[in-house]
Amino acid sequence: MSDVQKTISGGATWQEVAADRRRHRDASIAKVLPNVALPHRVPHISIDELTITNTEVVGLVASLASGVWSATTVTMAFLRRAGLAQREMTNCITELLPDRALKRAAELDRYWAKHKKPIGPLHGVPISVKEHVAMEGLDLNAGFVSWVGRVADKHALLLQILWNAGAVFYVRTTQPQTLMHLETSSNLYGVTTNPFNPSLTAGGSSGGEGALVGLRGSILGIGTDIGGSIRSPAANNGVFGFKPTSGRLPVLGCSVAVEEPEIIKGTIGPLSTSLSGIRLFMKTAIAGQPWVDSPDLVAMEWKKTFGLFAKKKLKVAVMWNDGVVIPHPPITTALRQIAVELQKSDSVEVVDWEPLEHDRAWSIIAGLYFPDGGSQTSKAISDSGEPWMPLSKWILEENPHVKKHSSTSLGSARAERDAYQRAYAERWKQDADVDVILCPAGPSVAPKLDAARYWGYTAQWNLLDYPAVAFPVNAHVGDGTPEPQVTHTPKNDEDRYNWSQWQQHGAKGYEGAPISLQLVGRRYDDEKLLAALEVILTEAGLPTAVLPSVVPQSFLG
């Protein structure tokens, strides 16, 4: 941008800052997509570009490594498809990066021309990145108007590692005000909607990633997750999203409002259209030995899992609900269908999982998200005069568990967390042979906008720091048999609210929404968890990648 950036510190109003950011975003897109209405049926994107963006990560890597596609061709295809995902559909990006991405792609193409081999395991793979993950020389506002104008002086560590492996960063994606919604709306960029049904949320806080990957404007992206922020958008958009055990991938370089003692650790991880994309991402990131530069991490290599379930039957424990909020029928139906298929398999044993006081888990973790009582977050909002979004109020002001901690009360809270973690470990030990827990990824498919209020199905595994992956079951609300009539008498306020949503909107209200589930492993069993998911999908007859045909075609013009 040649014009001067509008900032609060520069004297602009919050409305002027937000408008300026949107202008910047639109201008970045106009560089690769003509900013005019096209005649009906003239595609915005070519068949070749569709082919490229419909390819999975591993196939893309192969085509790039062998020189079938150039990095430039691939990058341009994703730039254009991402631009369309934003402009025509979901409002999921904060800016395209055509200049730097194409420059990088050209470098990689020159490298390939000279050496006839890829520069690394991600040679030329375009990767989308949630905005609050620092990119050198670019704004780092984390969703706060007052922070616009803060510029990152270097890439987040994870990006450095992926860059060294050959990645191309080409788009930055939206996040909500405070980063603490399971939806994505901010005063800067507005509301990110669900590509499959615009009355629904894309999820959050990595909702821009979710929507973009859901539309294959990206096939590999980076989100962050402290209560569900990777898994909620992955589930809502029918893609894979993985929250690793904390300490495996570096969060160094992510911008957040709260400088805190980290009793609950944030994580960073991939979203992808394929399970193999998730695994390649993890393997490559950890091969970069992030612990050398980020000494808070665990120096643990990515473990091989080949043949793991050849020796031993995979034992899957199904948690039908968390004992607090009963999921909407489409979720329970999907869970039942997959369980039935798995029970037929000779390779899998299926048992039930009894949840252990998940309501207590929520009260513990919800009391630790804002150990300063929310003052740093409130200040980041109020510094610009921007209005509070409803879900910011909900998690911070209407959340009864938020408290301002002293060192002593934090010590007690930590002890309570530890005791709960041990109790859960004890529960698992009672059936130690269980490899993974199969459960809902949320109490419903993608909620109506501003209705995502129950974090329990995801935050549970943040409190326990268990690795967890959201995955699609290749189905959408309304594309199968009608949902059975279910009667349910809610037991508590959270359950009542969630159930009222189903009663009010029904299957019709959620039509088109992808149906997803979640698989959870023991702490540090990241590798085993992803290996188990492959077994489960295969044995249940489900694809291990999103079928391209599922992606809506509306932006073909």
Add this chain to the structure above:
Amino acid sequence: MSDVQKTISGGATWQEVAADRRRHRDASIAKVLPNVALPHRVPHISIDELTITNTEVVGLVASLASGVWSATTVTMAFLRRAGLAQREMTNCITELLPDRALKRAAELDRYWAKHKKPIGPLHGVPISVKEHVAMEGLDLNAGFVSWVGRVADKHALLLQILWNAGAVFYVRTTQPQTLMHLETSSNLYGVTTNPFNPSLTAGGSSGGEGALVGLRGSILGIGTDIGGSIRSPAANNGVFGFKPTSGRLPVLGCSVAVEEPEIIKGTIGPLSTSLSGIRLFMKTAIAGQPWVDSPDLVAMEWKKTFGLFAKKKLKVAVMWNDGVVIPHPPITTALRQIAVELQKSDSVEVVDWEPLEHDRAWSIIAGLYFPDGGSQTSKAISDSGEPWMPLSKWILEENPHVKKHSSTSLGSARAERDAYQRAYAERWKQDADVDVILCPAGPSVAPKLDAARYWGYTAQWNLLDYPAVAFPVNAHVGDGTPEPQVTHTPKNDEDRYNWSQWQQHGAKGYEGAPISLQLVGRRYDDEKLLAALEVILTEAGLPTAVLPSVVPQSFLG
């Protein structure tokens, strides 16, 4: 004990409680040692018992596993030698456990008689344990008079694992009031002195372990370390003491006064008369998968290191001093001698290590030991009316870094810690080939009583959470050539105090004190660190175990 235990809550004075604890201790010893003065030269302990207790852990394991020695014979030998270490020398134990240890040994002997094989890798190995590590059914006072009468309802997790591997717990050892001295004195048990020179401290806070292992009343013991509490007593008593990376061994079941957010993590680890004892302990403890029951731990197996330095020269960086406090001449001399020997080796490369703001490191960690400003610790003292020990006052009241933290100030302190850890990682990266840092284990040999005031040489590695091992160099003050005359102009108060000690007491004042050093590895490089120590000792011509002849013979009667 058949008589009723005296406690503060039972209405006793602190003096009565302490006297009762000492009576209990002496009675426990009287069960295995006649409580009478013996005629001169009549040994308290037999030649066989001396032979057994002079054996190293690995040899003991072999003799027990093959049935050469019974567990009962071995246990009785260590019970008696431990009793002597207490009564005749150092005041290092809180109680002997003859009844339960001999019962356990008999069980193991029955197992062996039936199966003709050991029950586990530590079959019959007697292990000594610092008092604040919980033992089922026994007092758990952590050095506070007011806590006498608190009884542990189960073993600490580490003890459970070692028990399953065949260990025999036979003695509990002293610790200082607050657990936060690098010495060991309490109102309950008095002062633990150094077996090599009673005017010197045994170190602390695992000073009971240090003195006991120094006297071979134990050849394998358990201490804890958050600022040097394993390494200080190991160094002061001329034995091996290992502080692992946090998260490798479970601290679950250790009693401490401060319930806190754990910005600085305490660790637990072994002291031993041999390096092989340390390694067997670590391997066995981690093979027990402590992370299953203590989910705060890292699920990381004990890594094999065989042949590690066959492929690559071991690169040792020598840190001559920490840039804050200059060690006394015996330490610097020992460091120079070992460096000279290593420089002659074809297997080792030696470079210098430039310390990075170790004074800042101390200010960070010292501000985080008592995040509640010390209120919980103060209360544990005042609840009984027991007097404050001088070093309790020193670390808590005279320590200028102690502050009462809010959540926000803790967040800032954590950020400062993280930044320092990253800066240190960056420093190491500049010479990434360096495997280990060789440095002093303290600013002097065992200090005079109440003079251990500088923690920098050990607490540094707690702040960085690097694994570190103290080891003896097979030398004692006064047994070699006279120390060179050194002039030194102190740069700061800490340096001035330390140097004044040397000026005041000289080599004569520290006569007999073992000389030890420290080896430090990168975070999670625990296995590599211990492998490197073996190479270093071998290449420097030093023994990898304490020579039994070094142990004073005074308790032969």
